[in-house]
Amino acid sequence: MKIQPFATEQYYARYEFSTPHLLSVSDCETISIGELLQMANVSLEKMGQVRLGYTESQGNPVLREAVANTYDKVSAEQVIILTSPVEGIYLTLQAMLEPEDEVIVLVPAYDALINVAEHVSRHVQRWEIVPTATGWQLDLDKLAALVNPKTKLIVVNFPHNPTGYLPTRSQFDTIIELARKEGVWLFCDEMYRGLEHGGRPQLPSAADSYERSIVLSGLSKTHGLPGLRAGWLVIPDEEVRQAIINWKHYTTICPAAPTEFLALAALDIGEELAQRSQTLIRQNLQLAETFFAQWQDFFNWRPPIAGSVALVGIDVTSATSYCHHLAQAAGVLLLPATFMGSDDQHVRFGFGRRSFPSALSHYDTYLKQAMAMMG
Structure with a gap:
């Protein structure tokens, strides 16, 4: 198809x-690369010692631990290191969805969040963000009306691309409670987390807030390292995590060793x-x-x-x-x-x-x- x-x-x-x-x-x-290594106090010689063999499919344990440490309640075992952040969208939606599953996607959104869901499930409900006179707002009543016993997954991204919107903690909690009520999974793209403006507090990660969450993050946006192609998924549920790893075996198998080395350096100065x-x-x-x-x-x-x-x-x-x-x-x-x-x-x-x-x-x-x- x-x-x-x-x-x-x-x-x-x-x-x-x-x-x-x-x-x-x-x-x-x-x-x-030179600037990154200098900022992280890592020598180019040390990078030159990185072996170019296969790496662990789930990712280097040291890197996974560093990623886990950026959250409050996440363990290294719950982290999957990706070969590219967008890979996480593809793997998750392929692993989670079957034809006829219903998916709710907050729109507008990065194409992959919409198109891959539609490709796999063929039943995507679009939850539209609402313009106001000076900004944007979520219609939580509309989301409540869309969620039903057939809903498998809600897809959101906060901070929101492309509007720059960020829900309040109360609004975010409402989304999670609506999902929890029906046992719906929540895929939360958090690639822009850490870029809040005007002293606004950072939302807690969905990974720290909801047991049926799958969180996507990486170093492309907030950290300014898109060419590194460093990203990860955080998945509290063991069964879902293994299903996604199985799909990863069919795509990229494992992360690139140089990327993992540089990602670890970047997280040290995150x-x-x-x-x-x-x-x-x-x-x-x-x-x-x-x-x-x-x-x-x-x-x-x-x-x-x-x-x-x-x-x-x-x-x-x-x-x-x-x-x-x-x-x-x-x-x-x-x-x-x-x-x-x-x-x-x-x-x-x-x-x-x-x-x-x-x-x-x-x-x-x-x-x-x-x-x-x-x-």
Whole structure:
């Protein structure tokens, strides 16, 4: 059975490495291997001693222990090290779902969270996040209406990509209680956890909160290391964990030894890397506030409260067509929200890169020239 095209990744494959002004990417500014090792006080010589043989399928025990230590109630045995964070989505949904199982997915969302669920179960209910005058909100009554005895899995991601929304602790607890009431599994993508804004408290991980949770996390977003392809799943339930490991045997078998070595170094300085990303996002959001205030007739700006991205309304007939034209005509890359299950009047902005100020300035100049030509 064919799966839907992975629209977001196909779009970035087409434009990301040929378009100079990136305003939509979701990761944070990265560093080199040398910089990482220096920050972690690890020698390049030590990395050179890493053997390139097979590794343990579940992941290096030392790395799994380091991951477990970033949670409150997680043991190393509950952690599976992935070859790529997106692998965790594929493995979980293949292992958990059968045709006809009902799945509820919070949308908009990263394509894989929607498309793989639809590919396997063919019964996805979309739980839409709701726009407000100044931000976004969850419709918990709608979720309660969607959950039923046939529901197998609820899929969420917090902080939310692409809106930048973060539920309150009370809202998060309500989601868990709705799942617990019907014995529903909860898949929680926590790739942006640690990027809360304005002093907002960090939500507890679903792995520390719900016995029927599967949590995805990694080093691509908050830590700014997407090229490392380091990620993990946390799965309290032993039976589900073994089912996912079995699927991993059919995909990548085991993590790459160099990735595990560097991931361990990164976790040793995890707070420093996260603070670096937080500072950059905070600076870029200040620029964005000024930009959107100047262009309030063209954009509907709902500031993010967590994460590195925001979903922004745009006054065009088709955001998809506009984004393709913008990349080709102006060298500016925005992401159409249609790829993530939203409407065609929104685009995603990303605030984690050091190049954001220059890219935003270029886009501002382009908009002024375009408006002058129209006027």
